[in-house]
Amino acid sequence: DAKTTQPNSMESNEEEPVHLPCNHSTISGTDYIHWYRQLPSQGPEYVIHGLTSNVNNRMASLAIAEDRKSSTLILHRATLRDAAVYYCILRDSADSWGKLQFGAGTQVVVTP
Amino acid sequence: DVKVTQSSRYLVKRTGEKVFLECVQDMDHENMFWYRQDPGLGLRLIYFSYDVKMKEKGDIPEGYSVSREKKERFSLILESASTNQTSMYLCASSFRRRANQPQHFGDGTRLSIL
Numbered sequence: 001d002a003k004t005t006q007p008n009s010m011e012s013n014e015e016e017p018v019h020l021p022c023n024h025s026t027i028s029g030t031d032y033i034h035w036y037r038q039l040p041s042q043g044p045e046y047v048i049h050g051l052t053s054n055v056n057n058r059m060a061s062l063a064i065a066e067d068r069k070s071s072t073l074i075l076h077r078a079t080l081r082d083a084a085v086y087y088c089i090l091r092d093s094a095d096s097w098g099k100l101q102f103g104a105g106t107q108v109v110v111t112p
Numbered sequence: 113d114v115k116v117t118q119s120s121r122y123l124v125k126r127t128g129e130k131v132f133l134e135c136v137q138d139m140d141h142e143n144m145f146w147y148r149q150d151p152g153l154g155l156r157l158i159y160f161s162y163d164v165k166m167k168e169k170g171d172i173p174e175g176y177s178v179s180r181e182k183k184e185r186f187s188l189i190l191e192s193a194s195t196n197q198t199s200m201y202l203c204a205s206s207f208r209r210r211a212n213q214p215q216h217f218g219d220g221t222r223l224s225i226l
Binding site: 032042043044045046051091093098100103104 | 145218
């Protein structure tokens with residue numbers, strides 16, 4: 001499976017944007033880029049996903065590099081509730097199991 | 113919004129007991145999954161089901177079984193609980209088993225086997 005690389009942690013001030021990078025240099029043409037987050041003592045929560053084009057939803061934006069070897073999750077105005085571990089993963093459309101595999105992720109700390 | 117509900121947030125059982133973990137989803141999803149999450153080991157798939165009465169083994173099925181008698185409910189069974197099954201158990205569901213379909217998780221059951 002293609003792997004992703006994320007920073008271990010990032011800090012942000014409340015109400016400021018947060019840009020979370022993810023490198024996936026071995027991504028294949030059939031891999032979707034997914035982001036999940038996990039708040040303390042809760043299950044993972046789906047955030048956003050994309051294939052080639054940038055994507056926006058009510059939670060965040062996903063910016064995908066033209067060569068698809070990296071992507072950035074953008075939280076437009078961080079709140080204390082956004083403090084969580086954020087996971088960037090690749091999902092191969094040829095994978096019939098559909099299982100998720102998380103790496104270590106990025107711990108986001110939001111300071112009031 | 114999708115709601116995946118796990119029957120217990122915290123559970124304490126004894127070695128050798130038969131343990132049932134229940135999961136219900138309210139979005140008529142075809143696929144349901146059971147994972148366990150351990151520090152340093154990440155998320156590991158135990159079993160999944162893509163239809164009523166259908167099940168497939170994941171990466172670590174040993175010591176577990178599952179049941180899916182109704183589309184909305186997926187149960188994980190620890191046949192004879194052991195201390196190495198102490199973990200966070202997560203249930204998830206998705207509309208279809210495709211890479212562009214997100215999985216929606218419950219809040220998890222933190223299970224301790226004494």
